[in-house]
Amino acid sequence: MRLSLLQPLIERPGPWASVYADVSHGTEDAAKQQELSAQYAADQLSDQGADAVTCRAVHDALITLRRPGESLAHAGRAVFATGGEVVLDTPLAGPPTMRGATWSPVPRLAPLLDALGENPVCLVVYVDRTGADFELRSDTAHERAGQVSGADYPVHRTTSSDWSERHFQLKVENTWEQNAAEIAEAAGQAFEHAGADLLLLVGDVRERRAVRDRLPDRLRGVAYESEHGGRASGADSTRLDRDIAQVRAGLEQDHVLDAVQRFQTGEGRSDGQSSVTSGVPSLIEAAREHRIDTLLISPDGGDAGREVWVGPDPDQLAVRGTEMQYLGEVHPAPARADDALLRSAVATGAQAVLLHHSDPVPPGGLGAVLRWSTPVTH
Template identity: 55%
Template sequence: MQLSSLQPLFDRPGPWATVYVDPAQNDESGAKRRELSVREACRTLEDEGADAATVEAVRDALTRMTPAEDPAGRVIFAAGGDVVLSHRLSRPPQRQIVSWAPLPRLTPLLELAGQDPVCLVAYIDRTGADFELRGAAGPQDAGQVEGQRHPVHRTASSDWSERHFQLKVENTWEHNADEIAKALSAAYGECGADLVVLAGDPRERPAVYERLPDAVRQVTVQTEHGGRAAGSSSPALEEAVEQARHRHGHRRVEEALDRFRAGRAGADRPTDAVEGVPALVEAAREHRIDTLLVRPGGPDLGRETWVGAAPDQVAVRRTDAQTLGESEPTPVRADDALLRAAAVTAADVLVVPASDEDGNDPDVPIGGLGALLRWSYEPTPA
């Protein structure tokens, strides 16, 4: 997950109110539960010291939530009397999470909204394509491209003039495949998708695939289901898209864990990966984190660290933070501090499972926090 969309959370000081809530069912009993959950969340914020203006902003945002708009729930981030950001969840939280803290509470967001890859679906026919972005926010229009419309249909005649016409038809197909591939590559670069799914015409679809740049083709899959024509969507297409997203996400985590296992420090060699809060804090200060690995439930996530106003002012001890130029450092959770540092340095973040599908390596990374680094370095002698 890239955290660039969360930048507003790091552009202003806290403290922050963070509330993860499930809007319950759209019926009378659900409405009563929503009312009680809003009241409980606001009471918790008040008990933890939140100011009245911020509590009221959270209350208003939660009251306006509906199961129809947010079927899996939503997270609210508020500070200084304003709701700074809210984000739709793709999975409902098992329980309501309420926090009043110096930094926004982000780890639950990684689990509930951030891990699912964003998919760019291209609905292709022989005249063009429509693009649709699939992510946690639901389907979104991502543009279209129109190629040449004539001629696009061949005839069954073997007459010389007809064969000449058929050649022109095939030239049109080839031209349109080029145009679709170029437009699709541009859309992929602009929208920040993680993978591409091609659906539609069985002849034009593979022609588009072959014309994609290598970097795009490596994250592209094809499906025989669905198409560009109105009404051609189907449950089979929806299943194909979701399977592609799941496989991509699983493969990405496995590749990252393989790199992490191979890159951890040996006794006498440079390291490409680190784990444990002290090593991660050092890497964050030096902007060396390329991918932050977070294993929910790990004991290091809630470990105390100290931070200053700048995201790279992070330390294991209060006195260390003061030497970085922060006279009044603040104690925060390690995961909150490292996620803020990762976000402002454009690092990626991956949630890793407590164990793989075979039950191996349940403690990788040790403590629940690790990182792949942007460059190797010699580990500091103990």
């Protein structure tokens, strides 16, 4: 998951209202249902001790109409607020598995891993001989991202063997190559600007290949092609949507498998060093020392909901409340281990991966691949 999305949540001390809501009201009384859901969330927060202005901010956010580009079907929302202000309001592709509102010292972050997943962003490049249109696709976005136009003459070859026609044909080839190079360069710039994770080329096979061959080296490993759809209006979009979903799901699965394999490899080292850790005490120590590279979380593991102690700073976390005075916090508060570790991961630029039942999980459901190896102690 892109933990950078959560950066605004570590810049405030809290306490935090965290709300996961189903806003897919498609009935005739949708407005009434939306109001009831918003009021229920506000009442939940109030019952847990949240201040009135924060409850009102959450209520108002949940009754706001969907923003442009958000899905109208099976939609969800994750809303985080503190001090009377909504700090993060992110749409979800479907109703969240865990619904409800919590008021806690740190944001309730772990369910967002399940709700958003990796959510890789795909830059779709619709190519033809004269240029390309760019589009961004993710679970919650379907938006135009610019276009590029190359030379439009000459672009069509002939079948004549006359010398002049062969000369003209060479010009066509040159025009194609020039346009393909311009499209590839613009695609690279759009990819970087959007922070995309993968790229899908759509169009005639020769035009796709011409652009792919000219992509920057850094993009070729995440570039794919689809034979469905095209730049022209009316092109087949149903099968293209399937192709986009398939390459995005493949990338997400690859990331999870990579994290699991790195954890397993780190566990099995025979050189007296370890590049992984598990167990709440060891993970907290690694988090305080900024050693976590990738945090692995299984929501069903017993350690995920274990109580730890935190302060307002992401580095202030400990197994016991009495330890917090040495970290500069005299009024520690209890928090879930998964949320506290995720907050630290956001602050230190680490990654996080949600593991499911079929994945080999670390003991207790929490583990980490470390940024550098440490000696194994027994």
